[in-house]
Amino acid sequence: MPRNTVFVAPVMTELKINCTVTLHGCPRNPRIKWCKITGNDCKALNYSNHIRSEWKNFTEHGGMAFLVFLNISMEDTGFYRCKEGDTSVSHAINVTVTVLGDLNTPPTDDLGWLWPYVYTCSGTVGLVFMAVSFFYVVRCQGRNWTRKDMENKNQYMDKRKNDLLHLPHLCLDSDLLTYVVYRV
Secondary structure (H helix, E strand, O other): OOOOOEEEEEOOOOEEEEEEEEOOOOOOOOOEEEEEEEOOEEEEOOOOOOEEEEEEEEEOOEEEEEEEEOOOOHHHOEEEEEEEOOOEEOOOEEEEEEOOOOOOOOOOOOOHHHHHHHHHHHHHHHHHHHHHHHHHHHHHHHHHHHHHHHHHHHHHHHHHHHHHHOOOOOOOOHHHHHHOOOOO
16 A cells, blocks of 8 residues: 555544555464554554454455444544564555545545536537628628629619610611710
8 A cells, every 4th residue: 555545534434544565484363453553653453353453464464454343433434454473564554534524625526537528519519600600690681782782783674675775766877875864
């Protein structure tokens, strides 16, 4: 177990902390002892119906010791250490007990890493939607302008045809035509 490990548990729940032990010499049943650090001393724990110790072999020369708090209380908060015999001593293991519904504990957000991607994707989708909407509106207005322009152009052409059909009889003298002004 890495150093500076902190075990956090709500009050009145079960907590199991562990300690890796390497056995030296001949394989044997290990004599694992747990103690609680108070000041400079490490006071041996009294096992009861509240606390028990367990052992699990992983290899011929090693295993893991467990200290199980069956109904953890605020008094169990502190630093613990496991020992194998009198020679091997572990680092301190921090146990923190919290009150159920502790307001000082922020809720954990396991998907916190995902939020920047959600914001980025939402912004991109919003930008694409606005661009498509803008081009759609411009295109629709372009069609309306074209239709109106065509209607006006057709009306103008029809009027010009009608005006040309009702022109007074003129001589086709080019000098005369240059001075004639028609008002419509």
